Amino acid sequence: MKVLILTSGVPFIRGGAEILADSLRDAVCAAGHQAEIVALPFQSCPPSRIPEQMLACRLLDVTETCSVRIDRVIGLKFPAYLVPHPHKVVWLLHQHRTAYELWDHPAAGDLIHYPDGPVVREAIRQADRTFLPEATAIYTLSKNVSGRLRRYSGIDSKPLYNPPAHAPLFHKGPAGDYFFFPSRINPVKRQWLVIQALAVCREPVRVRFAGEADNEAQQAECTKAVRELRLSDRVEWLGVVSEERKRDEYANSLGVVFPPVDEDYGYVTLEAMLSSKPVITCADSGGPLEFVVDNQTGLIADATPESIADAMDCLWAGRRRAATMGEAGREHYLDLKIDWENVVDKLLC
């Protein structure tokens, strides 16, 4: 079978979606098919560009190219999943979130700041309602994404979990004296919330942040907050780290802190569980809540500095408890039987 994986993104920015597309392609090929990724550049600003890109996707014909028939298309991201194909399956990573649940989010909302934001939002929603059902099947990344799709678009779908890239290579190491927070640095991931939490911790908690800021201003804001709160000796910015280094940071951490806003899925949670580490997340963090069992595989805090500080203090002072939770997390992951074979079977059946 010849399979095209359709996604969209920002050139030169690489994140979870790009890793997932690569992993999916590899898994499809490993199953004996041919697969390629078609990644369309996407620009969301100004909003008037968005309908243009939606139309561009609709006008793409990928049923065959140069007499080569494309047997299956897998759409991952907006607006790439709008590309028509008679055998299209959507595996929805997320819809265009600022047209939905992040519309009026104080930090992440973007369309809301433009005069034509509301009508572009409605155009996006209308296109999703119209074109998503064209797919022969709709899967999503998580229950959280399925819930949103049902709530906002009235479309049913099935969650289809996938493992993090290089899952077998994650390992357990001795618990060090830091929490690990790997993620892109932006307001939705809420590094700032953890920094504020550190300022009210009773224990001398330390955090290592890994990942690149979406822009320089966001990194500068975080750095400034650390300086102003006099936390320089308790915060480390590792920047972009290699996969190997990342796995080591997981392995040698006391636990993982990951409090994003309504995360679609959250590989960080799964990677922590594979590394036998407890996860501190928030009650509004979305995807991680599908895996973190409060007080068993991690702690679920309120999205306040005080509540996150309490959780970090709790594990910092209770290292044995942290280790027990980490082990429980790994067992829970294994029980879920999350693997690529299952994903490929579903998407290509």
Next chain:
Amino acid sequence: MLKINWFSPLPPAHSGIAQNYAMQILPVLARRHQVILWTDQDSVAPEVERIARVARYDPANPPWRALNDADVAIYHLGNHGGIHGGMWQVSRQHPGIIVLHDLCLHDFFAMVFLRTLEKPDAYLAVLQRWYGAEGRRAGEAFRTGGMGAETMAQRFPLTREAARAALGVVTHSHRTLTELGETPACPVAALDHPFAPAGDLPYQGWLAVRRSTPSPPYRLVVFGYLSRNRRLDSVLEALAGIPERDQFRLNICGQLWDESHIRAEIERLGLGPLVNLHGFLPEGQVEEQLSTAHLAINLRFPSMGEASGSQLQFYNYGLPTLVTRTGWYASLPEDTTVFVRPEHEVEDIQAHLRAFLADPGAFLAMGERGRQSLRNHDPGKYVDALVEFASAALNFAPRIPALDLARSIGGDLAEWLHPAAGGYLLERASQEIFKMCAGKISRSRPEGPV
């Protein structure tokens, strides 16, 4: 309950929309929905702030984030460029419901583009957009004095320009936009202009005053914003031309478009002792004038297509009225008003004045029937219909970017593709654009009264 951004003139603005329409609608609307009153006026009367929260905006830099917190914006546009200019500037960027208080809006756009914004090229461009080269040439002639404002308003009303980014358009006239040749690309509803009549007790008081002065001189009243199309010249000429003129006193109440001209005409026609110019009247003096008047003269020609809040005010006071048989006025009940033919203006006014002198009682009865007709203008029903229409029109939001996209694609293709080669691509693009708004256009409400 909707959260509504409301853009209209508000008291103390010298506008019937502010003084009458808004003040009758807003208390009802604010009781049923969450309303924010946006204004760029220098001041807003304290009684307005008691109805709903007043928020200020700069038309050059509107607070989009705050505006986007509401479900829908409702803009009120009329021909006064100074009063409506700011809200139009917001409306063309931030789609909402446009309530048209005038249907012919050339005067408005001429004032905004040529005087306020000083953008003559933009003025000519909008004429070109809707009326092609002919519109552009007419605009050039208008700028150099070669074509009059009234002709421009009738031939190039520019109503579609006002509705260009609208989710829906509301009119108060049964004269349809289609009839005017100005059907916009959005749903249209014609609602009866709202009016809350005063209670029976004051009304009976006004009637008693009017009945107690059954002998000449009879008080005629002209009222409202008195632009050129209010035909004051004809009224003065008609009055001056009848021997019975001393049996009337004409009270002109409202802001005049050219006061010195009217004063000169009064002087020329020797009407000085018979005519009083009162200027814009505060609410208390309106009652004094209208409750003691015997006959109102409410002419329009050419009509800008508007419904007249003044006319409903006359009905409220039980005043018989002379109106022009044109536009919305032509649809008024025959037994509540007397009609003046545009082409026989002076002659008809004089005939009606003589008829009044012959049988004032018949005119009094006509005014009382006018008062009864206000039952069709209940503000509560109007608010419900307006909000229902606005809620339905929100479904059409995806069409706005779709239309922009269609214009953009069409323009692009025309630049680089031969029409013969572009046909297939245009068809595919238009099909997909149509699908993006998912056939919503076909559910458009037929134009007509709601």
